Amino acid sequence: MIGLLVGAPLLGAAVLLVGGRYLERVGHWVATALAAVSLVLAATLFFDMLGRDGEDRALHQHLFSWIPVADFQADVAFRLDQLSMTFVLLITSVGTLIHLYSIGYMEHDPRRRRFFAYLNLFLAAMLLLVLADNYLLLYVGWEGVGLASFLLIGFWQHKPSAATAAKKAFVVNRVGDVGLAIAVMLMFTTFGSFAFEPVLAGANETSEGTLTAIGLMLLLAACGKSAQVPLQSWLGDAMEGPTPVSALIHAATMVTAGVYLITRSGAIFNGAPDAQTVVIVVGAVTLLFGAIVGCAKDDIKKALAGSTMSQIGYMMLATGLGPVGYVFAIMHLVTHGFFKAGLFLGAGSVMHGMNDEVDMRRYGGLRKYMPITFVTFGLAYLAIIGFPYLSGYFSKDEIIYAGFSKGGAEGWLLGGVMLLGAALTAYYMTRIMLLTFFGEKRWQPDAQGHEPHPHESPLSMTIPMMVLAVGSVGAGFFFDQGETFVHWLEPVTGLGHGDSPVSHGMVALAATGVMLLGVAGAWWQYGRRPVEAVAPSGRWITRAARRDLLQDDFNHAVLVRPGNYLTRGLVYLDHKLVDGVVNGTAASFGGLSGRLRRVQNGFARTYAVSMFGGAAVLVAATLLMRAV
Amino acid sequence: MSPENYLYLSALLFTLGAAGVLLRRNAIVVFMCVELMLNAANLALVTFSRMHGNLDGQILAFFVMVVAAAEVVVGLAIIVTVYRSRHSASVDDASLMKL
């Protein structure tokens, strides 16, 4: 049953890739159908799970023994508990919707079949990731989604920028993966196993140092996958991929895998406060980082990407808080999955209508042309900025509250940071809103010179947007009702209650306040007066933010360029030194023999001389013999 | 005077012959120098036989002569053949024995 969950999309991928051009016409439908199949499976499993009560809801399925070498026993086994269930539902539902959406979006792409194959591959990998019963299998899914994201980011391979972005994403992720790999090894050497149960159970009788080490390694992995500082640089470029990809992988599901990993390994982090602190710091920094970047970008997708980073920063921070935060991290993750996917799909439909123009300064006043997009986008917008009683409102406020409840100065600090983040969120989202849908139209003919005439997207694209809009409106409320979600997850993640200096109400009030502040700020800058179609140079902070706060320049200066010099130097050395020694020896022997050859000059008299010399020496020797 | 002087003489002649072999290029002359060396050796042998008072030295010298004769015959034949083919009797011209 659980195996099928993964198997269906995997089958789809295989069939589509192998099937070749016979499937060109029906390929996308096959893929969507298979995604839907796994969605249905997930739903049935879900209700079946609801049928059982809290503690024994977890399901296990042991397929086969994968790598058995002595004590090293890696199995292909699945574990479906509430946590994974949540993810499965999110992945399959959003995934299916986006398959549907892509049918319209990729309609004119000649390689659509392959695109859907990759999408299916991604679904399979992601489901494997969340369903795995041990860290090694999780690692497989982990790299699998990396591969899928590589393929999808670089889907338009003829664009060098896309190819580069894909490579960058994979490599940066690889760095994170090393973290995960080392973590798994540490687990093996520490616990003699890396299945969830033994590890998490054994966590509390292991030394804190080991746990910290494992925790940090896991965090490294999470940073890579979830685009957290310092491994965040790939996410912006990943927007080179088709928009549905950005929505599915780089907003809703894959980038949240880091949060899943840390939540899953809660037991380890609980035992390692230092690691938790690092997690919090990373989350907080990323939160602001993403927000700042989001404020400056004019490319709508990159702005949203910044927003994604920032939101995931929230979740990270929450997971760093320990049991207090896990639940809400996941909750925010789910709601974020809805509204951010909605936002991206909206952006996609906007681009669809505008000849793939991404510069928001070339939009303006689109609400008249694409009403559905406007409405759905708007709802998602309200959700993300935490408009009261929309989903963002609940999840984010809970996290902020949890941050305060850390207590003491750090509590205040965290709360403050997160409120600032909230304000920024409101600011950049409003900015996007205003630039895109309000004001007067600012678009010009593109390079080929045809005037874009914005139009609403086909139904296959709008329907998913609507569904997601509903989700982003309702999810939070539904979750918060009687703390459904909390009780749902509690058996897996546990639940802690910090004592917060401030009450829920005050937090909600403050959040709403700063939100309004942000909106006002954005309106003050972009709403009152017309926006110029070309970005003003702006202050240094803006310029820096436009360049993703110089992260790439930093990487380039610190890693890439020295790396290039190193490789070039080594190539030279290998040729000159390592190889040179050998060739040198050979050459010297050759020269020596060449010299010796001269002695044989063929003149009989020369040989005679040597003969007589020899004779003389012999005589001398005999004489000496007799002398002594 | 003691017969050793003969030995000294033979040594000197031998040396002369050796020098000739090494210095001269004309094959025939080289050959003569070899003969000179052989004769020097013979002188020494004869002197020895006298000093030791038995004839073995002379016998040996006798054999040396025979062999020398044979050698001369063959050697000269060789020289003639070489001369026919190369129109030169210089030992340096026949220096094909090199790489």
Place this chain on the structure above:
Amino acid sequence: MSFPLLTATALTPAVGAVVTAAVPAARRTAAKWLALLFSLATVVLAAAVLLRFDTGEGADRFQLTESRAWIADFGVRYELGVDGIGVAMIALTALLIPFLIGAGWNDADPPSSPANGQEGPKDDEAPATRRWRPTQGFFALILMVEAMVILSFAATDIFLFYIFFEAMLIPMYFLIGGFGDRAGEQDSEEGQARQRSYAAVKFLLYNLVGGLVMLAAVIGLYVATADQLPEGTFSLQAILDARAAGELDFGTGTERWLFLGFFVAFAIKAPLWPLHTWLPNAMGESTAPVAVLITAVVDKVGTFAMLRFCLGLFPEASDWATPVVITLALVSIIYGALLALGQRDMKRLIAYASISHFGFIVLGIFAMTSQGQGGATLYMINHGVATAALMLVAGFLIARRGSRLISDYGGVQKTAPVLAGTFLIGGLATLSLPGLGPFVSEFLVLVGTFSRYKAAGIVACAGIVLAALYVLILYQRTMTGPLKPGLEKLPDLKVRELTVVVPLIALLIFLGVYPKPLTDIVDPAVEHTLSDVQKTDPEPETPAVEAAP
């Protein structure tokens, strides 16, 4: 004694070589089919070996043994026998050769034939090669190498092993020197020929030097056994038993010298930094199948021999040398990867990648843990298959364009998507993506190393990232981006090429998803090796309490 299965397995390709070579010049195609036939027969026999091999509990270590007196005066016997590792390696060798023959189907046709992957000229053409028979020679040599390799995997008599270990060089030399890929429009015909012969001679000299050192060690070993045992012997089994019984003990000094003698030879064969420089030349200049033959089959003899002879014969010395060897292995991993990054020539890039991988193998062997050594053995097989896939596809690409320079390619996936896809899969296997064979082995090696030498394990992890870099950069430069001029009508993979590549890829996936059959075969052998060196896996710090699910 029962039917000599191992001898038969080794003999089949040898006979095939002779028969193929005897085919008259005009009947090239017939020769090809003959070679293919014989290689397939070998596969069948190897499969028989695999089936006859008993992996059950208490099965003795060396099975299918054959033993005949050969040079009685020196106690040299014709002794064959396989443990799990040997079986696996023989299976790999036998399995790869048919693919290599299929891939090299046209590589040895006379230059008159079009090089770009189309079928060669009909037999009645090409009068130039009436007397000289390059094609026949090519396939005959490949089969000859196969025979040698199988024998050296099966030999349990050290002298016998040495003979095949060396004899292998002769056909390899001619394969490298005689048959270049026709990729070098940048330099002249004789220029290529010069480079080829340079590469071939370099290969020969390196390996001969190694062999010489080893010969000295072999003789030393005989002497050592001769003055301690009733009579000197070369038999591995005998020596192992004698040591187990405590009758045999080379002193520390002797043992270390002997170990060095063997190790140097093997370290050259399985290129370990800094003895690696022959590999890039050899692989760069030879045709793709031969390059695969070198790195996937022949070099494996080196690592295999480390595992069987170095550790088996000289446990203390191996223990003594471990720090140095591990350091060298780490250097190879990082160094090879960095140099792969710096290459401009596709095949040289793959060669340096292989150097990096051999670093992993050696690391696993000398980690002295069952994961490490089991992983190393799997690694030998997986690396063989993965490199074969990548290199062969690269070979097809090179044959089409006639250039090895990465900079001559770009956007290939637009004209030849299937080729690009297979190339990508091969590349992903090389960077050991989970789900493909190499991942299993690489991770095992890392775990095995890490559980004994944490630092080494972590350093080795850098190799993972670098691998991703060089593979993806290669893929990006060649396959993606705008189409480079000259590639507009680049044909996609032909049926023949697909039949070569697809099974390899399937095998990669299978090995990645369900390696259990392989591990079952290998594990007992690894346990034996570990017991030879008197090592046991380190215990976990805090054994996990088995939480009931």
Place this chain on the structure above:
Amino acid sequence: MSTLASLAAETSTSSGEAAQFWVLGPIALLGGLGTVLMRRAVYSALCLAGTMVILALFYLANGAYFLGMVQIVVYTGAVMMLFLFVLMLVGVSSTDSLKETLKGQRWLAAGCALGLGLLLVAGIGQASTGSFTGLAQANSEGNVQGLASLLFTRYVVAFEVTGVLLTIAAVGATLMTHRERLERAKSQREQAEARVRENKHVPPLPAPGVYARHNAVDLPGLLPDGTPSELTVNPTLRARGQVREVHQEALAAVRALEQRTNRHHGRAEAPGEPGGNGGAHGANGANGVNGKGVGAGSAADDEGAVTDAEEARK
């Protein structure tokens, strides 16, 4: 004879023998030196012969009568004559320059020879024993008998072997020097036809020296411009380098004669004549042409002559 016998019989050497030694020894040495140093092989051969004779005397003085005789008869008589024959075959008066061609050979040779000599002398000096036993009773029943008894008893095997050796040597020498004719010798007619065919020397070669005042075979004939034409002398002489120089005054005389005749007939100087001698060696080929022109008027074989002149110069 008897005196000598008495000399050798004694166990000490008489003053007569000493005198003989001191007189003949140096001469022998001189002979050796001559052998080594003479530029002409014939001379060195003669010097060697002299040395050998002296050595023969020394043998006699040392009581080796048989050997002494053999030395004179076989060596000086037969072997040296053989040498001389060969010399004649190769060219009696051909001189080879003593100029050393191999770098450092001379010094090395001198070093080796001197070193060897010194060592030998030193050895002898070291091994010197004052007294010696004469051949008195060894030669008691005659030297020849003594030798014979030894030769046919103790050394009989060696004797036989040397006999075989001699036979083999003789056969070998004849084999080596004897040349089997592989192809039938060309008849005169065929040779003539061949000459015409390759258009070379169709007329007989110009005669030597007759044009100048000498009529010796080893003197080249002169061309009209007074330069000697090598064609006119026998190739063998050329090979031996025994072509005699044409003296400058002879040439001058020829030129003067021509001028006189010209003046006498009141003819103007033929163009190119005076420069003839000056540029003779420079423009030898051209002169060769003229020479043939004299020899045979036909212009057909001019270039043939040219080539021939080239050959001659080689």
